[in-house]
Amino acid sequence: MIKESDLKDGISAIIPTYKGEKYINKLLDSLINQSIDFNLFEAIFIVNGELDSTPDIIKKYQTANPEVNIILTESEKGVCNARNKGIELASMKYSIFIDDDDFISENYFEELYKFVKPNRIVLGTFYDIDEDTGKVMDSYMTPQLLKNSGIIENPYKTIKDAIVITTNKIIPTINVKNSNFNPELTNGVDIAYYANFYPDNDFEFYVVDKSIGANYYRLWREGSISRQDMSYEFNIDNRLKVIENINKGLKKAKNQEMRSFIESLTGGQVVKINEYLNKYPKEYNNVLKDILEYDYEFFPYKYLNEDLSKLNNDERKLIISYAFSPTNTTTSNVVAKKILSDKKNVDIICASLDDMPKDFTLEKIVLEYIVNKFTVTSNFSTEWDNILNFVNEGMKLIKDYGEIYSRANFVHSHFLALEYKIKNPKTYWKAEFSDPLIYTFGNRHLSGKLTDEEYISRINKILKEKNLEPISSENDINCVCEYLTFIFADEIIFTNESQKDVMIDSLPFKVDIDEKYIISPHPTLDEKYYHIKKSNYSLDKNYVNFAYFGVIFPNRSFEDFINAFENISEKFKDKIRLHLFTPNRTLFEQLLTKDLLEKTTFNQNIDYLEFLNLSKKFDVLIAEDSYTKGHFIKNPYLPSKISDYKGSDTTIWAICEKNSEMSKLDIKYKSYINDLCGNTDTLNSIMCEKTNEEIEPFTIDEKEYNKQRTVHLTQKIAELIDVCESEFKKDEMYLAKINELTTRIQNLEKENSEILNSNSWKVTKNFRKIGKKFK
Template sequence: MIKESELKDGISAIIPTYKGEKYISKLLDSLINQNMDSNLFEAIFIVNGEIDSTPDIIKEYQKNNPEVNIILTESEKGVCNARNKGIELASRKYCIFIDDDDYISDNYFEEVYKHVKPNRIVLGTFYDIDEDSGEVIYSYMTPQLLENSGIVENPYNKIKDAIVITTNKIIPTINVKNSKFNPELTNGVDIAYYANFYPENDFEFYVVNKDIEANYYRLWRHGSISRQDLSYEFNINNRLKVINDINEGLKKAKTPEIKSFIESLTGGQVIKINEYIEKCPQDYTRILKEVLSYNYDFFPYKYLNENLSELNNDKRELIISYAFSPTNTTTSNVVAKRILSEKRNIDVICASLDDLKKDFSLEKVVLEYIINKFTVKSDFSTEWNNISNFINEGIKLINNYERIYSRANFPHSHFLALEYKLKNPDTYWRAEFSDPLIYTFGNRH
């Protein structure tokens, strides 16, 4: 394994290229025109897949610009294999990934390099270039970078989108050499890579001031790999593979901030899954079986097959269960297992029951399905005044449900459900009993 002392000062640009003949000259020109001393950077082009005239174009630039360190090599097919080959060859202390149809401003390397430090990632400003018009436009992550400069506090929230694209960031090479892109992935590779890269490293993030105009320009190409047509392979199989890698990263998370950040990366993948389900609802059961086959530690089931704009719609089913996870009772466990078996988004109302034992392990799994959890403050008792309190306080918290479900060993649940049904006669009420409820635990009628 290479030591940091063996790396030279400067920047290694790692550039996979696949049939890039139409765009590569723009990038090469931007590298040739960098204000930085050409001895301080190298550009590693990795040709992967089918060959066009791209290698010849790069060789011509090598010939005409011998002062610039342009390296041309090749790898097995696939952008991940290409980037991994570039990582192996990188010889400078810092590196950047650049796509072959993108380019950078003349001062980009010079300005970002002013702020490099070990354990720091430096980002420039990011813009899209419309392929048809050539117009410079904001990407979805541009505002994040314009609104922040210098060291960013809470980067996993403030610049979340900017730090999970592969490009536009200078990274300490020694850290990158301890990582790899997953060659089994054909898309979503950036999310999968950084979901595993960040938990293994404790970075601070620095954004170069927008007034410096150290700009990274991404060509917005219609039909690029991240904007493919709807298909089971792209929207389901590939998304589940990416979520699997995200779960691997989640296991490495050392802080609640990183854990929450990595969990949130599943959201974009589920959006693509939902796009497919909306068009092909007949495949929903098949998709759910695929999801379950991975046995994920974390999957945001509550977003699956949901219109995200209506996620807090109160018309989903309400579960009424006086005892509910993490309260450790038979009723809590039975209701939790029912939720896990039905795998549908639900709301829950329960009592706090702080005086009873808790088991947070089951709650961790069940919470993935719960949109809203309403809790009535109450210690455990089967006295009527306690049941009455659960009814009166609970009815204030809930409204507008088309379906309710109540589960009782404890009668509180059915009494609250009855009260709701009387007030909302059109609501469908599903009630489940574990025992006849003629007598209380104290054998009182």
């Protein structure tokens, strides 16, 4: 391996050339007229690809200027191969890459060389030259270099554009020789190179002051790599290859500054992808599929197929969400979806909730929109002390915001937002409720009483000033949350109208929110988010594959699908496969009939982004309402997965409660809870569509079937009772054994105590001494 001591003082200029006869004289003239000592630089020309008169022109300059160290060689086709050849031949301590259609000012080498140091990169000033007029113009990176000089603080932001073009910088050769350009790339090679070069090194950057006039001139001409005609190969395939190389550099980043810098390098590639999609929008799905094949660690989905001018707002709102990514709950996922749908930068405050399941795939995507994330260290609990801790610690972390948004299932979010609103009354507060908070089925209270008299007293003083009803220790925590949020929030958001009616009906306080509530269903994400994480889940396309994601409980059973399956045409039964993604496997195993169980595949819950991708692969997605009759005046629930299912473009079968919010949605296949004939007809219709087969009319003996189903479930319940009783008997046996052992231990302890306190201990003393000698 080469050492720095093996290199000579000076600069190695590495210059690939391909059919450069039209332009290369300008560069050669600028080289032979350099003011630096000719012994301090070498110009290595590497001819690659198809030949023209370029080699002859270079040879003429060699002959006419023997004092200048001009080296002529060749490489395999491609600019990357040429630069790698030049790196191999470089013999001086510092190197610079120059393109064959560019040129440099006469003092360029001399002035830059004055500031070189090991581990330092030195840049000059950079200009473009119009090919037709010869006019000198600022390039997009020129302002960065004109505004800065000397050692640059935070170079990966301050002069980011200038440090990722291949040219206009002198670099220590020893570092260059440990790198190479990727010959598989035909464009975007500079971005790919520096994305991998900088993480391997720790450079200082120095910009020569513009007043010195050490200038690099780039000829901007038609037909250059950067100005190629639009095509799928150039705008999509080549861009994705460059992003793949950027991701390789990302894996080497040692700190967040470097990670952010390398991630930002993908932006220019996505701009070219978007240009193509704007012209050919029907190619969107093909592009998404090609992106998915790479399985990137990072891809800037935020910018894909978006109007970039509308992103990255300066004035940010604060989102308050007790649970948030990577914590994996429905609440945190919905908040993440809202951020991704709004497409605006935000700040967020949440709890760490280290004791809850995590989904880091979704977090990685939503973090693209989050500028500041404030985290309160806390494990999950719905006790008041935990809620109050989130409020108090949260208030220490957040400062000034013109707008805040909070969302509850978990009331911690609204209580913190309330505290902020009280302290900052001019702040606009949007508060969203996912479900009713006070009661669930059977009027079971969802929270305990609010017994914090100090908090009650403080809030009541404010309520008294507003001539509003006071709260008391007889009120549930969730009840107080609803009431105070309705009063103090500037905007109340419900997912559906029925939810609003139920919550107002169950609230034991009088409130008027008619002027400030809105209905906003859960958002459906853009198509691109269904292609981020590829699911390798295997499906046999010889069958019609149904999927159900989620849990079941007394008021949301799976009985309607089971009953429909048992009563469909026999020729369809063997063509159905059911896929369940649930933590309720044991419960499903008890409910499913023997025939259906044999056609069912059980799976654990999966990450949200994989769920989105997988939802596109099934033939039918099943959604089932909760049965709320007798519990609420209306059904206040709308299954959150419906919004995700809609974005999948997969057939949805919604099994609805009559007059529920889901029953009002525009879904092709809808049937109703406890409607055996209707559910069976719907399943038969689905199977006819998916198999292109027809069925003969038939009738169902509901009474006989229900009788058989009741017998089946009764047997299952009896089996479960037997299992439970068996387990209880085992527990009784174990308990008896433990009690027996405990009694024996107590008796032994008593006997030992009696021996120690008796003369027999003294009598046997000498015998015990003798016994020790024989051990």
